[in-house]
Amino acid sequence: MTTPVSLNLHYAEPFYGEHEWQQLQPAVSEAHRLLHEGTGAGSDFLGWMDLPVNDDQEERTRLENAAAHIRAHADVLLVIGIGGSSLGSKAVISALTHSFHAYLEDKDTPDIIFLGEHLGSDYTAELFDALADKRVYVNVISKSGTTTEPAIAFRFVKSWLEDTCGKEEAARRIYATTDREKGALKTLAHAEGYETFVVPDDVGGRYSVFSPVGLLPIAVAGISISDLLAGGAEARHAFAAEGLRHNPAYQYAAFRYLMYQKGKYIELLSTYEPKLTDFSEWWKQLYGESEGKDGKGLFPASVKFTTDLHSMGQYIQEGRRHLFETVLHIGTSTKEIKIPDMSGNEDGLNYLAGERLHDVNEKAYQGTLLAHTDGNVPNAIVGIERLDAYSLGALIYFFEKACALSGYLLGVNPFDQPGVESYKQNMFALLGKPGYEKQRAELEKRLD
Numbered sequence: 001m002t003t004p005v006s007l008n009l010h011y012a013e014p015f016y017g018e019h020e021w022q023q024l025q026p027a028v029s030e031a032h033r034l035l036h037e038g039t040g041a042g043s044d045f046l047g048w049m050d051l052p053v054n055d056d057q058e059e060r061t062r063l064e065n066a067a068a069h070i071r072a073h074a075d076v077l078l079v080i081g082i083g084g085s086s087l088g089s090k091a092v093i094s095a096l097t098h099s100f101h102a103y104l105e106d107k108d109t110p111d112i113i114f115l116g117e118h119l120g121s122d123y124t125a126e127l128f129d130a131l132a133d134k135r136v137y138v139n140v141i142s143k144s145g146t147t148t149e150p151a152i153a154f155r156f157v158k159s160w161l162e163d164t165c166g167k168e169e170a171a172r173r174i175y176a177t178t179d180r181e182k183g184a185l186k187t188l189a190h191a192e193g194y195e196t197f198v199v200p201d202d203v204g205g206r207y208s209v210f211s212p213v214g215l216l217p218i219a220v221a222g223i224s225i226s227d228l229l230a231g232g233a234e235a236r237h238a239f240a241a242e243g244l245r246h247n248p249a250y251q252y253a254a255f256r257y258l259m260y261q262k263g264k265y266i267e268l269l270s271t272y273e274p275k276l277t278d279f280s281e282w283w284k285q286l287y288g289e290s291e292g293k294d295g296k297g298l299f300p301a302s303v304k305f306t307t308d309l310h311s312m313g314q315y316i317q318e319g320r321r322h323l324f325e326t327v328l329h330i331g332t333s334t335k336e337i338k339i340p341d342m343s344g345n346e347d348g349l350n351y352l353a354g355e356r357l358h359d360v361n362e363k364a365y366q367g368t369l370l371a372h373t374d375g376n377v378p379n380a381i382v383g384i385e386r387l388d389a390y391s392l393g394a395l396i397y398f399f400e401k402a403c404a405l406s407g408y409l410l411g412v413n414p415f416d417q418p419g420v421e422s423y424k425q426n427m428f429a430l431l432g433k434p435g436y437e438k439q440r441a442e443l444e445k446r447l448d
């Protein structure tokens with residue numbers, strides 16, 4: 001089988017020398033050793049490396065059965081979670097299901113709505129208007145079981161569902177994905193009798209797509225989790241080599257590191273397919289939380305092309321030269337749509353009549369690639385052949401493996417996120433959480 005994810009550095013090579021590349025091999029070897037021997041920082045969280053080959057068939061069957069039950073009975077599945085507890089499944093579901101699923105008349109899978117990702121009042125209130133008369137099921141996901149945003153969202157949903165269909169039926173419709181033993185959500189699930197799925201102890205949120213965190217909502221969406229995991233397993237095998245020359249995931253990590261050393265502090269993930277917008281959000285959390293610490297790290301940003309060529313394109317072409325680009329390239333489209341002929345050719349586009357839209361998009365991609373490299377923005381191209389579960393599974397593993405190695409190259413712990421606590425502490429104090437009285441008074445003095 002060919003490598004499911006390709007890396008093309010041709011358009012980046014003019015920006016670094018071959019000797020710089022060669023010099024990185026010892027550091028890459030050391031980072032590889034830390035990762036594969038489990039001796040680096042955060043090594044309690046390496047469970048993600050083997051998730052695609054997890055052979056717990058009993059748990060898998062239970063998950064598939066739960067997904068089939070929800071598919072058969074629900075109009076809507078509410079997935080409640082934030083960060084690593086929702087971004088992975090959202091990325092896969094957006095990429096692989098019909099973009100207008102909510103508007104289709106005939107469908108054999110429920111609409112999936114994500115909630116608990118923010119504290120937006122209007123959005124949350126409006127959701128309940130849309131749920132009236134719908135048969136709603138819920139998957140509440142939180143590894144810690146104590147994250148404020150999903151916990152608040154779950155309060156709203158639990159109380160609405162119990163009012164709508166009674167406490168017992170509500171308990172049958174709620175599935176909780178959380179820690180095996182501890183946390184408020186685990187305690188609540190036990191008390192209320194919800195079916196539960198486990199977030200493994202050794203898997204952090206942003207590396208959890210191949211665990212029940214991602215797999216339950218993905219399976220409910222009708223996506224083959226066997227294919228997704230098979231892609232991940234193939235990538236696990238394909239990107240296991242220590243040598244830079246034989247490992248595209250490590251080449252990508254090394255390339256990013258070289259760019260960082262050259263003052264290219266911002267990495268733009270560019271996509272040419274709107275179905276990948278949520279994939280970019282998943283990627284940003286993966287790299288942002290893994291690398292951005294100790295005063296270090298590339299800033300991961302994303303752009304949607306060609307849309308953003310009409311807004312951010314100006315800056316990318318001619319603004320401050322501290323950027324490089326990683327283009328996510330999809331080889332073929334799954335659906336074919338051709339440009340129609342127009343009898344009067346009023347818009348002058350008849351030279352495109354009969355062309356596949358995918359091919360027009362491809363020319364936009366090629367033109368942009370050349371323009372941006374001419375504008376001194378190094379471009380790496382990460383490619384998959386098509387948007388399917390197998391390729392996406394491989395792509396996810398590719399980025400996870402490269403991310404872990406990138407963290408070790410940079411000298412940070414790629415598996416913790418201590419910085420996210422600061423806003424939480426302030427928020428708790430300002431909300432008047434018991435025990436935060438002193439901080440509250442200090443913070444309030446600083447606010448206008």
Ligand SMILES: O=P(O)(O)OC[C@H]1O[C@](O)(CO)[C@@H](O)[C@@H]1O
Binds near residue numbers: 084085143
């Ligand atoms: O699954 P949990 O524990 O609710 O955490 C959700 C997210 O919150 C964070 O801890 C950051 O606040 C992320 O790392 C994590 O993905």
